[in-house]
Amino acid sequence: MDYDGDADFDRVPPSFDRVKNAARNVETQGFNPGLIVLLVVGGLILLFLVGNYALYVYAQKTLPPKKKKPISKKKMKKERLKQGVSAPGE
Secondary structure, eight states: OOOOTTOOTTOOOHHHHHHHHHHHHHHHHOSOHHHHHHHHHHHHHHHHHHHHHHHHHHHHHHSOOOOOOOOOHHHHHHHHHHHTOOOTTO
16 A cells, blocks of 8 residues: 555645635625624514504504493483483383
8 A cells, every 4th residue: 555654634625625715704704694684674573563662652642542332222221220210201
């Protein structure tokens, strides 16, 4: 066999050199595009929720209270009879 015991092992295949260079380029590029998308989408969702809460608080302060349902004539008649007041027309 042709094995040289003193061969220097610091040589790496060229494919690994490309990986090293790619790793260096990622560090110098800046933000990861996936991170930017995540931040934008998260920011929009947060803005939506805060906006909804603000509109809810504003509506609670400015809108008049809900009107009660009108009571039917039958129910009014029963209530008056319970209280002992005769219904009109009887």
